[in-house]
Amino acid sequence: MKAIVNVFLKEGVLDPQGKAVHHALTSLGFNDVKDVRVGKQIILELTATDKSKAEAEVREMCETLLANTVIEDYTIEIA
């Protein structure tokens, strides 16, 4: 089983990398971009077979290490 974790800065927390990428896109002529957020994706290969159990465990991983919940939000996809 695979877990895909996406970590992003929270709404309202300024994302300097997103801003820089947005600026670069605009200067390349891509004027239809309203906002850019840059995050990271962490892909976990799991031995678990129970989907809900796996999700609970990955959630704990996010809260403990993978995300800093002071500034970041995360999403979990189990595939």
Add this chain to the structure above:
Amino acid sequence: MKVAILRFPGTNCEFDTKYAFEKLGHTTEIVWHEEKTLPEGIDLVVVPGGFSYGDYLRSGSIARFSPVMQAVKIYADQGGKVLGICNGFQILTEAGLLPGALKRNNNLHFISKYQKLCVVNTDNAFLNRCNKGEVLNIPIAHADGNYYIDDAGLKQLEENKQILLRYCDKKGNPVVVNGSVSSIAGICNKTKNVFGLMPHPERALESILGSEDGIKMLKGFES
């Protein structure tokens, strides 16, 4: 005073920190991150600067789980004094020993230069030899020094006098250096025994090298 200086894989300011405290007449001991206990009879723990674990995932996020950090947590909970400089500050926020978090600098650059700092509060074990409003000149060197805390947290910091230093110009007016909320360069915890700052006082000990303002900061822990 006996000072324990932590060392993680990737720490690179432990010898500067050792030099600084020994220059001030104190004894020091460098402590490897795998140690489960701190040396006996210490008066201060310093988490020095560097790039622990290559800053992977987030600066300080992996170092906080080191065995020695569990000992530091217990030490701090018992009222022991802890100072985190630069990467040390990042580790202490990740460990929850200090509020807030340190993000990538707004301009995405690694900023390395002398920076004026305004002393905000002096009724603590760290800045008691400085004067309120005094302007210090201390080097900064970081990519992730953009301090973030939400509005409620900031209000608490202000009310409890936990803000130690702000980035400022030579007249003491706050300036934007890396995007920090309220130009914050350093804070302490509510009980005022855990301190963290991005600037490097251990690099400002000789006027011939630019500044000796770091001396009165580090000397604060003597009293």
